[in-house]
Amino acid sequence: MIRCKKSKGFSLIEVLIALVILAIALLALAGLMVQSTNSNSWGSHLTEASTFAQDKLEELRMTTWANLVLEPFTDVRTGATGTDYTRTWTVTTNGTGNLRTVSINISWTDKTNHTITILSAITQ
Numbered sequence: 001m002i003r004c005k006k007s008k009g010f011s012l013i014e015v016l017i018a019l020v021i022l023a024i025a026l027l028a029l030a031g032l033m034v035q036s037t038n039s040n041s042w043g044s045h046l047t048e049a050s051t052f053a054q055d056k057l058e059e060l061r062m063t064t065w066a067n068l069v070l071e072p073f074t075d076v077r078t079g080a081t082g083t084d085y086t087r088t089w090t091v092t093t094n095g096t097g098n099l100r101t102v103s104i105n106i107s108w109t110d111k112t113n114h115t116i117t118i119l120s121a122i123t124q
Contacts, residue, residue: 049114052087053104075087084108087105090103
């Protein structure tokens with residue numbers, strides 16, 4: 001009677017196949033990390049732009065009614081990441097004069113050009 005010895009351990013082929021599967025999985029995760037980093041960067045820029053727009057809106061709301069200028073203005077703000085945000089605001093009045101509309105545009109460039117707009121109304 002011939003007995004087969006049970007092998008202990010893995011063959012070289014089994015180890016190579018496991019390494020190939022592991023490499024494919026790690027490459028897929030690397031692609032997800034790049035996408036996650038880009039999304040986090042976009043979120044950071046959007047948050048900074050929204051904050052700059054909200055700051056200007058609050059500043060305009062605190063301005064006295066007579067001092068609200070109806071001409072467009074532009075300034076540039078630099079965020080914490082070093083990105084420059086161009087902020088343009090326009091105040092318009094309606095026919096009766098007791099309501100003014102504020103439009104604030106924030107634009108910046110990272111890999112592409114981006115713009116957000118915030119609209120609000122101020123009453124006397």
